[in-house]
Amino acid sequence: MYEILKALCAIPGPVGREERVHGFLRERWQARGLEVTIQPVGNLVARVGGAGPKLLLLGHGDEIGFAVRHISEEGFLFLSTGQRLGTDRPEMRGSYSLPTGQPALVMTRHGAVEGVFATLTGHVLSQRQRETAQLEWRDLWVDLCVSSRAEVAALGVQVGDRVVWNPPLQRRGDYIYGKALDNRVALALMDALLERVRPDELAYELFLGSSVQEEIGLIGAHSINRAVGASYAIALDIALSGDVPGVDAGDVSARLGGGPVLVHKDLYAYNAPLTYAVADTAAEMGIPLQNAVLGIFGSDAGALMREGVAAALLGVPTRYTHSPFEMLHSADLERTADLLAAFVRRPPSFIPEGQQ
Numbered sequence: 001m002y003e004i005l006k007a008l009c010a011i012p013g014p015v016g017r018e019e020r021v022h023g024f025l026r027e028r029w030q031a032r033g034l035e036v037t038i039q040p041v042g043n044l045v046a047r048v049g050g051a052g053p054k055l056l057l058l059g060h061g062d063e064i065g066f067a068v069r070h071i072s073e074e075g076f077l078f079l080s081t082g083q084r085l086g087t088d089r090p091e092m093r094g095s096y097s098l099p100t101g102q103p104a105l106v107m108t109r110h111g112a113v114e115g116v117f118a119t120l121t122g123h124v125l126s127q128r129q130r131e132t133a134q135l136e137w138r139d140l141w142v143d144l145c146v147s148s149r150a151e152v153a154a155l156g157v158q159v160g161d162r163v164v165w166n167p168p169l170q171r172r173g174d175y176i177y178g179k180a181l182d183n184r185v186a187l188a189l190m191d192a193l194l195e196r197v198r199p200d201e202l203a204y205e206l207f208l209g210s211s212v213q214e215e216i217g218l219i220g221a222h223s224i225n226r227a228v229g230a231s232y233a234i235a236l237d238i239a240l241s242g243d244v245p246g247v248d249a250g251d252v253s254a255r256l257g258g259g260p261v262l263v264h265k266d267l268y269a270y271n272a273p274l275t276y277a278v279a280d281t282a283a284e285m286g287i288p289l290q291n292a293v294l295g296i297f298g299s300d301a302g303a304l305m306r307e308g309v310a311a312a313l314l315g316v317p318t319r320y321t322h323s324p325f326e327m328l329h330s331a332d333l334e335r336t337a338d339l340l341a342a343f344v345r346r347p348p349s350f351i352p353e354g355q356q
Contacts, residue, residue, distance in 0.1 A: 001333050002171055004191050008184035009169040014065025014162040015082050015216045017107050018042055021061040022210060025187060029208075032194060042212040043224040048194070050202025053348055054230035056309070057193070057206070057340070058221065058300050059186025059237065060214035063179065064322050066099070066163040068106070069137070075152045077106065077115070077142040082162055084216045102324050104142045105166040108156040115144040117165065165324040175256070177320075177327040183214065185316050185328070186236035189337050196341040203347050204232075211300055221303035232274060232310050232348075234340075235301035238326070239263060239315025240294055252294070254317045256329040259288030260336040263313040266294040268302030271310040277350040278312055281343045287335050290317065314339070 013021035022044040026036045035047040044061065065082035072078065099117035106113040119140050120129060132139075142163060146152055169178035190208045199206075207228050211220030225233070239261035242252030254261045262278055264270060282289040292315075301311035316336050319327040 001188055001192050001337065002176060002330065005176065005181075005184060005188040005333070006169045008187050009178055009180045012105050012107055012112060012164050012166070013061050013063050013180070014107065014164050015062045015213050017162045018061035018210075018212045021184075021187070025191075025210065028191070029194070034194075037227070039224065039227065041220055041223060043220045044210040045224065045228060046208040048202070048206040048208060049199030050204050050206045050344075052202070052204045053232060053351060054228065055204035055206055055344065056209055056225060056228055056230035056233040056304075057190055058209040058211060058224065058233055058235050058304070059190065060183045060212070060220070060300055061187070061210040062213055062215050063164060063182065063184070064215060068157065068159050068161045068163060071149050071152050071157070071159065073149050075144060075146040075148050077144065077152070077157065077163070079137060079140060079142065079163060082215075099165050099324065100140065102165040103167060105164050106142065106144070106157050107162045107164070108158070109161075110156050113144060113155050113157055114166070115142045117141075118143045167324050171330075174330045175327055176330060176333075177325050179324045179326065181318055181326040181328060182238045182321055183236075185238055185318070185333070186210075189236050189316075189333070189340060192337040193340050193344070196337065197344055201345050203345055206344055214300055218298070218300055218303035221300035222307060225304060225307055225309055230309060233301065233304045233312075234274070234278070234343075235299045235304070235311060235313045236336075236340075237299050237313065237315045238318035238321060238328070239292060240297060240321065241317035241319045244319055252292075254290045254292055256317050256319060256327070257331055258290050258317060259332060260339055261290045261292050261315040261317050263292050263294060263297070263299070263315060266297035266299070266313070268298060268305060270301055270305065270312050273350040274310050274312040277346075277348070278314060278339070278343060281346050282339050284346075285339065285342045287339050287342075289339075
């Protein structure tokens with residue numbers, strides 16, 4: 001699965017600019033004979049086929065990013081968060097903000113422009129700047145290697161353009177790390193599922209979906225099911241892994257290599273019968289499963305629950321979330337794909353009589 005994950009992570013898709021990711025999937029999945037549509041808001045929906053209750057597997061196409069707020073006379077791009085928390089600061093460990101020194105990619109209306117995330121360093125820092133504990137947005141910029149606002153304009157860059165950090169996905173043994181694993185992982189899992197299961201094996205009428213603007217408040221997930229009409233859904237995402245220094249296992253117990261993570265509750269409470277059915281499938285298949293209750297976390301499944309869909313959340317344990325060096329274990333990725341393949345073949349005995 002590494003190759004498709006690498007291809008997906010290389011495609012820029014910050015909040016509100018998911019069209020390249022979804023265009024890639026539409027072309028790839030249509031070539032496999034799927035019915036694929038992109039909704040007006042930008043969500044992607046693909047019908048796999050099968051017979052039975054409608055089941056939607058849902059990921060999201062966006063990744064963490066920034067927005068160009070101001071362009072200086074000297075040609076530097078000053079930024080704001082690309083997410084919803086305008087009070088975030090870009091200091092180290094700040095929410096969504098570990099970009100300094102990373103390659104940058106600015107998405108313009110007509111193409112992409114490379115640069116680097118920069119801040120004052122070393123010898124030019126004043127004493128006051130050296131003593132400043134927190135960076136503000138004015139302390140971070142993108143350097144496009146130009147010297148004027150006019151040169152920036154000639155590149156097609158303007159205020160409002162989105163920016164992502166842009167290191168390549170890499171693999172070291174069983175470990176994979178890079179940007180945008182949140183949530184290209186889900187899209188890679190769905191792609192792998194198409195390799196593992198034939199439509200005539202399905203116990204459901206199966207749909208695959210990728211939402212827009214999850215990172216800004218689950219925006220696309222609120223409307224994606226209107227054209228599908230699924231009663232059941234499993235959101236696929238990353239999940240938190242606590243196997244790093246400084247994290248108490250009592251707070252985050254999942255670890256890399258321990259298998260998929262079944263989230264019972266985070267900011268939302270997920271559907272218990274469907275969640276237990278996923279757990280039962282894992283037990284029947286001998287697939288190790290990690291159960292989790294998370295604090296500051298949420299997913300598209302929460303939006304689906306608000307829309308009347310019985311939804312569960314299944315994740316791949318991931319270190320260093322919302323950073324340019326998110327990390328996972330390849331065995332967890334494969335086991336999650338195997339679990340999904342087994343689940344969609346398993347008769348939906350969790351559905352009450354008369355609702356199937």
